Amino acid sequence: xxxxxxxxxxxxxxxxxxxxxxxxxxxxxxxxxxxxxxxxxxxxxxxxxxxxxxxxxxxxxxxxxxxxxxxxxxxxxxxxxxxxxxxxxxxxxxxxxxxxxxxxxxxxxxxxxxxxxxxxxxxxxxxxxxxxxxxxxxxxxxxxxxxxxxxxxxxxxxxxxxxxxxxxxxxxxxxxxxxxxxxxxxxxxxxxxxxxxxxxxxxxxxxxxxxxxxxxxxxxxxxxxxxxxxxxxxxxxxxxxxxx
Amino acid sequence: xxxxxxxxxxxxxxxxxxxxxxxxxxxxxxxxxxxxxxxxxxxxxxxxxxxxxxxxxxxxxxxxxxxxxxxxxxxxxxxxxxxxxxxxxxxxxxxxxxxxxxxxxxxxxxxxxxxxxxxxxxxxxxxxxxxxxxxxxxxxxxxxxxxxxxxxxxxxxxxxxxxxxxxxxxxxxxxxxxxxxxxxxxxxxxxxxxxxxxxxxxxxxxxxxxxxxxxxxxxxxxxxxxxxxxxxxxxxxxxxxxxx
DNA sequence: TAAATAGTGTCTATGAGACATTATGTA
DNA sequence: TACATAATGTCTCATAGACACTATTTA
Numbered sequence: 001x002x003x004x005x006x007x008x009x010x011x012x013x014x015x016x017x018x019x020x021x022x023x024x025x026x027x028x029x030x031x032x033x034x035x036x037x038x039x040x041x042x043x044x045x046x047x048x049x050x051x052x053x054x055x056x057x058x059x060x061x062x063x064x065x066x067x068x069x070x071x072x073x074x075x076x077x078x079x080x081x082x083x084x085x086x087x088x089x090x091x092x093x094x095x096x097x098x099x100x101x102x103x104x105x106x107x108x109x110x111x112x113x114x115x116x117x118x119x120x121x122x123x124x125x126x127x128x129x130x131x132x133x134x135x136x137x138x139x140x141x142x143x144x145x146x147x148x149x150x151x152x153x154x155x156x157x158x159x160x161x162x163x164x165x166x167x168x169x170x171x172x173x174x175x176x177x178x179x180x181x182x183x184x185x186x187x188x189x190x191x192x193x194x195x196x197x198x199x200x201x202x203x204x205x206x207x208x209x210x211x212x213x214x215x216x217x218x219x220x221x222x223x224x225x226x227x228x229x230x231x232x233x234x235x236x237x238x239x240x241x242x243x244x
Numbered sequence: 245x246x247x248x249x250x251x252x253x254x255x256x257x258x259x260x261x262x263x264x265x266x267x268x269x270x271x272x273x274x275x276x277x278x279x280x281x282x283x284x285x286x287x288x289x290x291x292x293x294x295x296x297x298x299x300x301x302x303x304x305x306x307x308x309x310x311x312x313x314x315x316x317x318x319x320x321x322x323x324x325x326x327x328x329x330x331x332x333x334x335x336x337x338x339x340x341x342x343x344x345x346x347x348x349x350x351x352x353x354x355x356x357x358x359x360x361x362x363x364x365x366x367x368x369x370x371x372x373x374x375x376x377x378x379x380x381x382x383x384x385x386x387x388x389x390x391x392x393x394x395x396x397x398x399x400x401x402x403x404x405x406x407x408x409x410x411x412x413x414x415x416x417x418x419x420x421x422x423x424x425x426x427x428x429x430x431x432x433x434x435x436x437x438x439x440x441x442x443x444x445x446x447x448x449x450x451x452x453x454x455x456x457x458x459x460x461x462x463x464x465x466x467x468x469x470x471x472x473x474x475x476x477x478x479x480x481x482x483x484x485x486x487x488x
Numbered sequence: 489t490a491a492a493t494a495g496t497g498t499c500t501a502t503g504a505g506a507c508a509t510t511a512t513g514t515a
Numbered sequence: 516t517a518c519a520t521a522a523t524g525t526c527t528c529a530t531a532g533a534c535a536c537t538a539t540t541t542a
Binding site for chain 2 (some may be wrong): 005010013019022023025026052053068074075077105106108113118164169
């Protein structure tokens with residue numbers, strides 16, 4: 001049997017413990033929030049109202065809340081990311097896929113002071129994207145297309161953050177159910193196929209994609225939904241992601 | 245044309261800028277250093293000499309050095325990880341694969357104060373592992389087998405960190421050249437196959453593995469090395485990773 | 489010559505890519 | 516009826532898994 005932790009001795013140590021006064025960095029979370037609007041993959045950016053990089057586009061984000069002492073240590077990183085998402089978009093974090101991406105901590109990435117940024121990426125279903133309103137301290141927010149962002153001057157190292165996020169999403173598209181977070185609750189096979197085409201930036205063969213889709217059907221990952229999607233020609237069968 | 249940054253106005257802003265005195269977390273790097281010894285995948289752990297978790301095994305690591313002001317912002321995260329690797333093992337970071345893993349920042353993961361840990365994983369070639377000497381402030385370091393670590397009491401959330409690292413290494417084994425960082429400079433096909441077996445914890449079919457190996461040969465990823473590896477029976481052809 | 493292990497070959501199932509064809513709706 | 520596009524089918528190729536078999540060295 002192992003003795004319980006913390007021991008009485010450890011408790012005493014903790015009571016007497018005083019952190020040394022070494023300089024500490026600020027820690028922020030930055031969000032790469034993707035959605036698809038008008039058949040384009042886009043990320044949400046906000047225009048910086050203050051120096052540094054005043055007037056440039058930047059990723060939404062903010063500092064992690066850290067408590068005053070050992071008993072009050074503040075919020076978890078995931079909590080901070082979800083809180084920022086809520087504050088900056090007004091969206092319910094429970095309805096958005098959000099996931100830690102990478103941590104960017106190069107010295108001098110922020111000219112004001114040392115800032116280490118834990119980046120997250122999020123996927124917003126296109127039917128929710130229109131409800132996004134720039135919240136709180138940001139007056140200007142826009143869903144800019146990825147290819148446009150690549151040509152745009154961005155604050156800090158945010159271009160690199162977006163690039164990293166894009167690569168992650170592309171990678172996970174193959175083996176995870178991440179694509180379902182970029183379509184409305186119900187979708188047709190061609191609609192889901194378009195998501196793949198747009199994110200991967202290459203045409204997907206309708207026949208081959210259907211096979212992949214049918215495997216997901218057989219695996220019980222998705223199921224048929226009532227009704228048909230009316231198009232300019234033959235209506236398409238409608239499906240939905242099977243929550244379980 | 246975009247105007248040069250920082251502008252005169254921004255420079256002035258930065259000179260006047262004084263960071264608000266919000267509490268900040270400490271930021272550490274922790275290392276999951278893997279190697280293979282005696283046909284077992286192992287990670288390096290050090291015995292904690294001080295509270296908290298005194299006497300428990302913990303991952304090597306340390307705090308990121310942060311400068312005093314905006315001009316002196318300290319070391320990069322990667323630099324901190326490489327420095328800790330060097331300090332704790334004596335190994336040359338240039339000869340070790342090291343890569344950012346995940347950031348662990350749960351509140352109260354350290355009872356002393358808020359600590360956010362950027363975890364890295366490293367792969368040490370087995371021929372280098374014996375030279376590892378516990379350095380500096382750690383008196384006791386050991387290469388403990390993974391399955392033993394899973395049953396061992398570990399400090400902080402380090403069990404979760406190791407688990408995350410293991411999953412990452414297993415995942416990357418399939419599609420990256422990461423396996424070459426776990427064999428000596430020259431190796432035979434059965435030797436490389438054993439690495440896969442050990443890391444993935446499942447037997448690999450010799451015939452099928454050879455096919456995969458031959459594809460890497462054709463791709464120019466590896467090349468034959470002079471000599472033969474003497475075994476208890478038929479000697480094996482020796483190969484090496486093709487640096488380029 | 490026996491034992492051990494390096495190395496080869498074969499059969500089958502699966503999935504991806506390219507592409508032709510059919511089915512079913514709307515205008 | 517013409518058109519658009521949803522939906523199906525087919526051929527080929529690359530790869531993985533299971534497994535039988537051959538080759539070459541040591542003891």
